[in-house]
Amino acid sequence: MANAVAPLIDLNAKINQASLENNFSRLLLLDTKRRELIKGLATDPDFKSDENSLTLLKDTAEQNQELITQITEKMSALTQVTSNKIKMLRSYRMAK
Numbered sequence: 001m002a003n004a005v006a007p008l009i010d011l012n013a014k015i016n017q018a019s020l021e022n023n024f025s026r027l028l029l030l031d032t033k034r035r036e037l038i039k040g041l042a043t044d045p046d047f048k049s050d051e052n053s054l055t056l057l058k059d060t061a062e063q064n065q066e067l068i069t070q071i072t073e074k075m076s077a078l079t080q081v082t083s084n085k086i087k088m089l090r091s092y093r094m095a096k
């Protein structure tokens with residue numbers, strides 16, 4: 001079973017690295033691959049879930065929820081910074 005979930009472990013590590021780098025386009029690509037992999041595992045009749053693979057899937061779901069929260073916070077912060085810059089530029093233009 002470890003071989004069946006090894007790509008999932010690898011994708012999780014890559015997703016965590018992309019998150020640390022704030023590489024949102026890479027996050028989206030890797031998350032799409034991870035979803036396809038999980039969907040493939042779920043529909044594969046030869047995949048026999050054991051305690052380790054179920055634990056990995058549970059941990060992946062928890063990590064994904066945490067990642068979504070972090071991305072939401074980062075995007076909110078980026079939106080705030082962008083908004084402040086736009087306000088600053090508008091003020092600068094009005095002062096000319």
